[in-house]
Amino acid sequence: MTALFRPAQAYFEPAALDYPLGRELYARLMREGIPLRFTSSHNRVTGLPGETPREAFRAAKRTLVVGIKRDLDFEPCRPSADFSLVLATGCPAACEYCYLQTTLGRKPYVRVYVNVEEILAAAGRVIAGRRPEITVFEAASTADPLALEHLTGSLRRAVEWFGREECGRLRLVTKFAAVEPLLDADHRRHTRVRFTLNAEPVRRLFEHRTAPQPDRLAAAVRLRDAGYPIGFVLAPLMLFRGWRESYSALLDEVAAALGSPAGEDLTFELIQYRFTPASKRIIQERFPATQLDLREEGRHYKRGKYGRGKWVYAPAQAEALRGFLVEAIAGRFPAARVEYFT
Ligand code: SF4
Structure with missing residues (x-):
């Protein structure tokens, strides 16, 4: 079982103490003897230790920053949801391929926002404006929020808030397993929790400080049994010697954990490396010393918004991955839905 995240140091925006969660966190971290400092902005935390980029990254991952989310506009979040719901930014784990490497760039420290009610009220205005359409928010586009739930309780508040919203839905995805705070939340099936899984060679080489996969599967079962819709994000899907056997073994593990019937409304999302x-x-x-395959040769450059792009597998390789996994999932979970492959 992975230990819960305990920061080595924490920074507070002074105004965070105007909110009950800010005061609670300050008192708790102080009691635990964690060095506390103030910062004028959660966007500008300077003076973190570390001589090399690697040391600075490690120190940042152990640093908690407590601030206020001032920008209450919601960014689109396709293909997973309509919008991102940002309750936190960053993650204490350190997966080598993590998408946050780029989005957070030089600010990989872990930020939590204390104005949760304001963020949810703003989401409520978006939902109201789109009624009767259902509006879906993703709580994990900038963070792994379950990794921080023991500190903030924000996810449980969001889950219950979305439970009361007729036209709002919440989704989150995690590589952690501490789901206790969510088990008895009044979710009314409005929140889908997905767990990111991968083949054993990928986990062993590239995932650091995440919950072991058997713990994630056990957590998924507990949430399913508590009535939540659950799902799995298989990501990042990689091609390596023996990938078919490894991904088959992964799906066998999932099937064994879920038992039969696997669960109502089970989803899979497939994301290539x-x-x-x-x-x-x-x-x-x-x-x-990373063993990630970062060679551009033989890959396809997929252009995104504003001309910025990413290197993905060549179309024939991507199709081999997609075809194999869609079939392997259908064979084991005939009622499950594959939401997308990207
Ligand atoms: S658990 Fe997810 S968010 Fe955290 S470092 Fe790994 S890939 Fe990034």
């Missing part, structure tokens, strides 16, 4: 020119630079700085 990708990297960007910016993430490649950062990964090589922070993990100089």
Whole structure:
């Protein structure tokens, strides 16, 4: 079982203490003897220790920053949801391929926002404006929020808030397993929790400080049994010697954990391995001995918004992955839905 995240140091925006969660966190971390400092903005935390990019990254991952989310606009979050719901930014784990390497760049420290009610009220205005359409929010586009739930309780508040919203739905995805705070939340099946899983060679080489996969599967079963819709994100899907056997073994593990019937309304999302020119630079700085395959040769450059793009597998390889997994999932979970492959 992975230990719950305990920061080595924490920074507070002074105004965070105007909120009950800010005061509670300050008192609790102080009681636990964690060094506390103030920062004028959660966007500008300076003076973290570390001589090399690797040391600085490690120190940042052990640093908690407590602030206020001032920008209450919601970014689109396709293909997983309509919008991102940002309750936190960052993650205490350190997966080498993590998408946050690029999005957080030089600010990989872990931020939590104390104005949860304001964030949810803003989400409520978006939902109201789109009624009677259902609006779906993703709580894990900038963070692994379950990794921080023992500190903030924000996810449980969001789950219950969405439970009361007729036209709002919440989704989150995690590589952690401490789901106790969510088990008896009044979710009314409005929150889908997905667990990211991968084949054993990928986990062993590239995932650090995440919950062991058997714990994630056990957590998924507990949430399913508590009535939540659950799902699995298989990501990042990689091609390596023996990938078919490894991904088959992974799906067998999932089937054994879920038992039969696997669960109502089970979903899978399939995301192939990708990297960007910016993430490649950062990964090589922070993990100089990484075994991630960061070669551009033979890959396809997929252009995104504003001309920025990412390197993904060539179309024939991507199709081999997609076809194999869709079939392997259908064979084991005939009622499950594969939401997308990207
Ligand atoms: S658990 Fe997810 S968010 Fe955290 S480092 Fe790994 S990939 Fe990134």
